[in-house]
Amino acid sequence: MKMSMLRAIAPATLAFTLVACGGGSAPAGNEAAEHAEEEGHAEEGVVTLSQQQIAEAGIEVVRPTVGGVAGAIEVSATIEGDPQGVQVASAAIGGRLVSLTRNLGQSVSRGDVLAVIESREAATLRGDIEAARARLALAQSNLRREQRLFAERVSPEQDLIAARTAATEANIALRQAQQQLAATGGGGGALNRITVRAPISGQVVARSATLGQTVTADAELFRIANLSTVSIAMSLLPADAGRVRPGSRVEVTAPGRRQEGRVTFVSPILDETTRLVSVIATLDNGANDWRVGETVSASIIVPAGGDTTVAVPSAAVQMIEDKPHVFVRTPTGFKAVPVTLGRRNGGQVVVTAGLNGTEQIASTNSFTLKAELGKGEAEHED
Known part of the structure; x- marks a missing residue:
């Protein structure tokens, strides 16, 4: 009797054990799959780059503008040289020019010999x-x-x-x-010779000296200009000038060129003739993209007071799968963050959702990050 009962219970116990084991293994497999999916999702939209790679790619990292953009004042402007960046090299005493070492367009360093004068x-x-x-x-x-x-x-x-x-x-x-x-x-190597030296580093933009010419004291021989920084001269209506402050951003555009500068001076006095307000901005010209006397278009970005709207440069927005994204800086590179866009003002676009304004984002050359992201996704699919 006892043996028959044991034989009946044994199959039931084995079946229960198998069911229990099978029931335990299924959730474990699901959790692993879910974990793997979570890991894959965490890497989505990420581009890994070192600081050196970011610099070599020419990617500029900036913070979004917080405070909104009320508008942009569009004006015509003129490129001017920095008044402190243009100086004249002249003869201190009269004499005859026996040597000229520089010509138009050549670069000079401060103290370089430009000419030698022979003088009694x-x-x-x-x-x-x-x-x-x-x-x-x-x-x-x-x-x-x-x-x-x-x-x-x-x-x-x-x-x-x-x-x-x-x-x-x-x-x-x-x-x-x-x-x-x-x-x-x-100086000049002889008892009756003196040298004329460059007063600043820059480029020779004018030369009125001729070899063998007799010059008088204080005669201008060369004009040297350091145009690594240029000024943007603008004239605004008084109502518009009241909305501009030193430090305001200015987007300068010309055919094939666009660059950002900053307002450095807003005149407190109206011009007697035009009754307009003179506004000066500075622009980096290390690449010699801008020429003195050139007429350009300037857009002065005016922030809206009391607003907390977030705005980013238009170049920072990239379309990924037909949706706008901004690349946000991370410790290891950048992450593509989807955003919702609002109105555009000049070179800025308002972000109504997706950013809080405290991030650091890729502005210039962000399209290279989009390309890298596309390569990474293609390799992942393979």
């Missing part, structure tokens, strides 16, 4: 130095002799004082003669 006045100045040097040597010799005689109680103290005074005056006369020659640009 230079010879006179050098002669004055030699005479002053000889007088100083004689005065110092007399001083040593008087010091020795005074120590031997042969010469009175009054003679020693006179010799010391004469030596001091001779030393002053020598320094004065040397400074007079230095003020003319003394």
Whole structure:
């Protein structure tokens, strides 16, 4: 009786065990699959780049504009050189030009020799130095002799004082003669020659000197311009100028070029003739993209006070699967974040959802990140 009961229970126990094991293995497999899906989802939209790779790709990282964009003041503007960046190299004394080392368009560094002038006045100045040097040597010799005689109680103290005074005056006369020659640009390898040197680093934009020409003192020979930074001159209506502050962003555009600058000056005085307000902005010109005198279009971005709207540069928005995205900086690169866009103002577009304004985003060359993202997805599918 007992043996028959055991035989009946054993199959039931085995079946229960198998069912239990099978029931336990299915959830475990589902959890692993779900975990794998979560890991794949976490990597979606991510582009891994080092800081060096970001710099080499020319990707600029900026923060979104918080405060909204009330509009843009569109005006015509003119490129002007920095007043401190244009200087003249002139002859300090008259003479004949015997050497010219630079021509139009050539770059120079501060202190470079631009020209050599042969002058009788230079010879006179050098002669004055030699005479002053000889007088100083004689005065110092007399001083040593008087010091020795005074120590031997042969010469009175009054003679020693006179010799010391004469030596001091001779030393002053020598320094004065040397400074007079230095003020003319003394040098050039000969007694009667002086040099004209570049007052600043930059580029030769004008040259009025001709080899062999006789020039007068203070005659302009070269004009040197450092145009690594240029100014944008604008004229605004008083009502518009009241909305502009130093530091406001200015987008400057010309055929094939676009660059951003900053307002540095808003005049508190109206122009007497035009009754407009002068506004100056600065623009980096390290690549020599902008020329002095060129007419360009300027768009002054005016923020809206009391607003917390987030705006990004239009170049920062990339369409991925027909949806707008912005690439947000991460510790290892960038992540494509979907956003909802609002109105556009100048080169800015309002983001109504997706960003809070505290992120760092890729602005220029963000299309390279889109391309990298496409490559990564294609490799993943393979």
